Amino acid sequence: MYSQMEKTEGGDPKLQADMTDKERAFQDKIDRNIKIEPRDWMPDNYRATLIRQIGQHAHSEVVGQLPEGNWITRAPTLERKAILLAKVQDEAGHGLYLYAAAETLGVTRDQLTEDLLAGRMKYSSIFNYPTLNWADMGAVGWLVDGAAILNQVPLQRTSYGPYARAMVRICKEESFHARQGFHIMMKMAKGSDAQRKMAQDAVNRLWFPVLMMFGPSDKDSVHTAQSLAWRIKIDTNDQLRQKFVDQTVPQIEYLGLDLPDPGIKWNDETGQYDFSDPDWSEFFNVIKGNGPGNVDRMKARRAAWDDGAWVRDGLLAHARKKAAAKQLAAE
Numbered sequence: 001m002y003s004q005m006e007k008t009e010g011g012d013p014k015l016q017a018d019m020t021d022k023e024r025a026f027q028d029k030i031d032r033n034i035k036i037e038p039r040d041w042m043p044d045n046y047r048a049t050l051i052r053q054i055g056q057h058a059h060s061e062v063v064g065q066l067p068e069g070n071w072i073t074r075a076p077t078l079e080r081k082a083i084l085l086a087k088v089q090d091e092a093g094h095g096l097y098l099y100a101a102a103e104t105l106g107v108t109r110d111q112l113t114e115d116l117l118a119g120r121m122k123y124s125s126i127f128n129y130p131t132l133n134w135a136d137m138g139a140v141g142w143l144v145d146g147a148a149i150l151n152q153v154p155l156q157r158t159s160y161g162p163y164a165r166a167m168v169r170i171c172k173e174e175s176f177h178a179r180q181g182f183h184i185m186m187k188m189a190k191g192s193d194a195q196r197k198m199a200q201d202a203v204n205r206l207w208f209p210v211l212m213m214f215g216p217s218d219k220d221s222v223h224t225a226q227s228l229a230w231r232i233k234i235d236t237n238d239q240l241r242q243k244f245v246d247q248t249v250p251q252i253e254y255l256g257l258d259l260p261d262p263g264i265k266w267n268d269e270t271g272q273y274d275f276s277d278p279d280w281s282e283f284f285n286v287i288k289g290n291g292p293g294n295v296d297r298m299k300a301r302r303a304a305w306d307d308g309a310w311v312r313d314g315l316l317a318h319a320r321k322k323a324a325a326k327q328l329a330a331e
């Protein structure tokens with residue numbers, strides 16, 4: 001979902017001449033668009049980078065349920081509640097597909113969760129912002145899931161088979177998420193004065209944090225070359241951010257709302273919109289754990305993990321019992 005996390009350990013990709021035969025065959029496969037599968041040989045760094053990227057993507061899906069789950073009990077109608085509930089459940093499913101994809105690389109889901117809880121792994125910075133009014137449910141679906149889609153659609157073509165296939169399923173559900181969000185925004189923006197104000201307030205608060213979802217500017221993000229060569233990353237952060245702005249400006253005009261950036265202007269020469277940079281110091285501060293919601297999000301995850309311990313223990317005990325019975329029958 002979130003290219004801000006797609007940093008590789010290595011900087012520049014290896015030159016053909018410096019590669020071992022195995023590495024050359026591996027790169028050749030990627031260049032010919034042949035998927036890498038779990039049992040195939042792969043460089044250690046490819047494996048490590050993917051574990052981090054897929055793991056952090058999975059964490060983002062699960063933590064991303066929290067700001068929206070917060071509104072399920074307060075949805076304004078039964079229909080809105082049912083839609084929001086389905087959307088939040090989808091995100092849990094996305095987490096599940098992605099943890100399963102990461103497990104094919106030799107980590108366990110427990111390890112990944114422990115790394116998250118210990119602060120060794122991150123999740124998308126956007127989920128550290130609070131959702132303060134009902135229009136936030138619209139803005140999140142429309143803008144946050146909209147940004148996620150731009151990131152995830154190219155990842156359907158990523159080089160690692162299980163990750164690419166998980167993305168295909170996830171993208172189908174994401175388009176529903178963005179549509180339900182935009183539908184809420186349409187109702188709010190064209191509703192009463194109070195509703196329009198709530199919609200504008202949500203956009204004002206979320207616009208720059210959403211731009212940050214694509215990660216730091218390419219010029220400050222020195223580690224993407226190897227990820228691009230390995231097709232773990234398909235587009236750069238700035239390319240995706242530009243695409244997002246270009247697709248969103250006509251939508252905000254349709255809603256009759258404003259973006260909180262006086263710098264947004266069509267540029268005839270580039271054929272794209274110019275826009276202002278987000279405050280990157282805020283981004284790095286949130287990533288470090290100092291955003292408005294970091295402490296609460298981690299508290300909720302830790303509580304869920306601790307409260308679920310008896311379920312995991314029960315499942316393990318059941319699996320052991322079944323295995324023992326099977327062994328006994330075989331003897």
Ligand SMILES: [Fe+2]
Nearest residue numbers: 061090091094
């Ligand atoms: Fe998702």
Ligand SMILES: [Fe+2]
Nearest residue numbers: 091145174177
């Ligand atoms: Fe989503």
